[in-house]
Amino acid sequence: MLVVTRLRAPSSAASAEAELRAGLVRALAILAAKPGYVGGEVGRNVDDPALWVLATRWENVGSYRRALGSYEGKMHVQPLMVHAVDEPSAYELVEEGTDLNEARPRSIG
Numbered sequence: 001m002l003v004v005t006r007l008r009a010p011s012s013a014a015s016a017e018a019e020l021r022a023g024l025v026r027a028l029a030i031l032a033a034k035p036g037y038v039g040g041e042v043g044r045n046v047d048d049p050a051l052w053v054l055a056t057r058w059e060n061v062g063s064y065r066r067a068l069g070s071y072e073g074k075m076h077v078q079p080l081m082v083h084a085v086d087e088p089s090a091y092e093l094v095e096e097g098t099d100l101n102e103a104r105p106r107s108i109g
Contacts, residue, residue, distance in 0.1 A: 004089055007054065024054050
């Protein structure tokens, strides 16, 4: 599973961007310590320096949700999401021989 979260710095002030950068680096370290974490990066857009990305890879969606819902996730990762671009962020990996998720109603029982 791939999670791509784009975030916009609250202002173009160097201090605001430095604070967001530090928060994202800390968030990545917190997430990296959680079960199911596979890898991740923090990046900044080359054409729009106020646009940042936190990209992580997980064994499955449950691992990501548990990491985000952990105490550390609630205290240090979730508060950064106020700067997130409002768009879907979770992606399934396309691999040879696997079926992709289908958008359809599901039975719960």
